[in-house]
Amino acid sequence: MSNIGFIGVVNIERREKIYVYQEDKVSYKKGDISKSAAGHMHVKFVNLSTGEVQNFGFESSYIEAFGDGQVVHHDSEAYIGKPDLISPFALDYENGNNAIKYWENLEEFPNDYNLFIDTCIDYLEFSLKKS
Numbered sequence: 637m638s639n640i641g642f643i644g645v646v647n648i649e650r651r652e653k654i655y656v657y658q659e660d661k662v663s664y665k666k667g668d669i670s671k672s673a674a675g676h677m678h679v680k681f682v683n684l685s686t687g688e689v690q691n692f693g694f695e696s697s698y699i700e701a702f703g704d705g706q707v708v709h710h711d712s713e714a715y716i717g718k719p720d721l722i723s724p725f726a727l728d729y730e731n732g733n734n735a736i737k738y739w740e741n742l743e744e745f746p747n748d749y750n751l752f753i754d755t756c757i758d759y760l761e762f763s764l765k766k767s
Contacts, residue, residue, distance in 0.1 A: 642726070643726045
């Protein structure tokens, strides 16, 4: 790998972890607290040149097993406490930028959420394959 440009960190949150809503969503209001029904996986990228941190996760838009999905940037704040698993990795600038572009494109043109084949895990894996 050429010069390291980004540090990526995959965070895994267990099922029933305490979750604080960061925005109004369906019947929940910003600040409401619930437990994660299935757990969650999200990633952050730290640009080593600028110090910029970008967080990405994918979730159901309406808290449903099937339907519209959306990219979110607030998972690190929403899940209370330390992630249950933290896995850091290094990327050069080209691969780090490719992974971030994948998330930005997904945010602009979101896909469906499907509990069986299109979840936070799948989109995180797709983003890392782009890097």
